[in-house]
Amino acid sequence: MVIEPKKVVSVHYTLTEGTADGQLVESTNGGQPLVFIFGIGSMIPDFEKNLNGMKAGDQFSFGIPAAQAYGEYDDTALVEVPKNMFEMDGKIPDGLLEIGNMLPLTDQQGNHFQGMVAWVGLDKVKIDFNHPMAGVDLFFTGHVESVRDADPTELEHGHVHGEGGHHH
Numbered sequence: 414m415v416i417e418p419k420k421v422v423s424v425h426y427t428l429t430e431g432t433a434d435g436q437l438v439e440s441t442n443g444g445q446p447l448v449f450i451f452g453i454g455s456m457i458p459d460f461e462k463n464l465n466g467m468k469a470g471d472q473f474s475f476g477i478p479a480a481q482a483y484g485e486y487d488d489t490a491l492v493e494v495p496k497n498m499f500e501m502d503g504k505i506p507d508g509l510l511e512i513g514n515m516l517p518l519t520d521q522q523g524n525h526f527q528g529m530v531a532w533v534g535l536d537k538v539k540i541d542f543n544h545p546m547a548g549v550d551l552f553f554t555g556h557v558e559s560v561r562d563a564d565p566t567e568l569e570h571g572h573v574h575g576e577g578g579h580h581h
């Protein structure tokens with residue numbers, strides 16, 4: 414059975430930055446494999462493109478440029494705002510505005526999103542709205558564990574049931 418749309422695919426992979434020897438981002442080795450339904454838009458399109466047609470046991474090794482992954486780093490998404498925006502009852506909660514903190518925010522349309530504290534000044538802060546992996550070229554190495562047909566209910570729910578998936 415080969416990987417194609419509506420198959421449940423299980424892979425072990427290691428994700429590094431730029432090349433196979435780059436900085437380690439994450440790895441499934443020693444843990445549970447990544448299990449997902451192929452071809453329903455849950456993964457980065459180039460990730461699926463590289464696995465298309467593979468079968469259990471096949472090895473893979475490929476790069477995905479930042480623009481095709483989490484996007485290029487956008488300088489205009491680094492925004493300076495007054496600190497008092499984050500005051501609650503007249504004061505900023507302790508530890509809220511520390512570099513690297515992810516802040517849950519809401520825009521005027523009520524959409525929820527996250528921004529990272531990138532810089533803290535006397536009365537202003539810079540919040541970075543780029544994806545944490547923006548501007549990073551990805552490199553994947555790994556192998557296909559298994560390929561099976563997705564159940565009709567899995568396709569209906571848009572996620573995998575059982576091992577490595579949802580239990581409900």
Ligand SMILES: [Zn+2]
Nearest residue numbers: 570572574579
């Ligand atoms: Zn379900």
